Amino acid sequence: MKVRQDAWTEEDDLLLAETVLRHVREGSTQLNAFEEVGDRLNRTSAxxxxxWNAVVRHNYEKALQLAKKQRKQRQRLLGKDQGGKKKLLYTPPVELDATLMEVTPPVTMEAAGELIPDIPEEKEQFDLEKMVEELNAKTAANQHARFAGSEVQYGYSRQAAPQGLTMQAVIAFLQNYDSTSVHAQALKSENERLKREIANLKKQNEExxxxxxxxxxxxxxxxxxxETLLKIMNKARKLVLFEEDERPATTFKMDRNGNLEKVAE
Structure with a gap:
């Protein structure tokens, strides 16, 4: 099977995905990312x-959504004056060797915009500062390793992509980070509830x-x-018994009719 010399490789697709995500995340445009990748790979931005739209984007849809969320969070941190402005991260070289120029018609902003449909951003907010720092550092290391020690084109060299970091791993990390954050928040709420319950139990115990x-x-x-009442009752009982002992026995006699009469003492 014959393979085209200008066919896209996995390394090219990875470079395209990382560059687009970096531009979106840092407030630049996808068109600017296409220009940077085109200069590096000796291809047109179109x-x-x-x-990107036909092949690569389908494999990085979740990562693109996360990059847009991060850009939105960055704009909130910088404020409306600075965060709302587009910042182009790449400036194409002004002077190029004529032999390196491709005979292709120039691409306008409107034509390129049609190739780049916008994706609606979700309203969820994520705290991705730690992940962003790790991703930026690893992406910079990957780019440095990829373009060092090989054939030079446009002032850079290409090399096989490292296997340390993949976008699937980044997506899995973000999903796990989200679930871990929710679980930690639930544990924090439960801890606060238990503290209040313990405080109430301590208060009840003191009462x-x-x-x-x-x-x-x-x-x-x-x-x-x-005990005082018992003493009084015992004393009263003794007094009653003593009085009964001292009282003389009553004498009765019977009359003719059989009636008893008390005999006077």
Whole structure:
């Protein structure tokens, strides 16, 4: 099977994806990213845009959405004056060797815009600062390794892409980061609830201890009153028995009719 000499390789697709995502994330345009990739790969920006929309973009849809969310968050941090302005990250070289120029018609902004449909941004907000720093650092290292030590074109050299970082790994990291953040927030809320519950239980425990102390004091007073009452009752009972012992026995006699009459003492 014959392979075209100008066919796109996996390294070219990876370079195109990383460049587009970097431009979108940092507030630039996809057209500017296509110009940068076109100069690096000796292709036109229109060819890069067609390759992105036809093949590469479908594999990086989630990463593109995350890059747009990050750009939106960056614009909020910078404010409307600075965040709302487009910042082109790449400036094409002014003077180029005539032998390196491709005989292709120039691409206008309107024509390139038709190749780059906008994707609606979701309203969710993510804290991606840590991920962004890691991705930027690894992307810079990948680009440095890719374009060092090979045949020079337009002032750079191409090399096989490193296998350390893939966009699938980045997407998986972001999804896991999102679920971990939600889980951590739930644990934090549960922790706060348990702290409030413990504080309420401590307060109830202190109130119960105070009531127990009052009951113990009242029990002592009741016990003393009870013992005093028992002494009074015993003394009264003894007095009654003593009076009954000293009282003389009553004598009765029966009359003719059988009635009992008390005999006077």
């Amino acid at each position: 060819a890069c845009g067609f390759r 119960m201890e105070a009531k127990i102390q009052d009951l113990e004091q009242n029990t002592g007073v009741i016990q003393e009153d009870y």
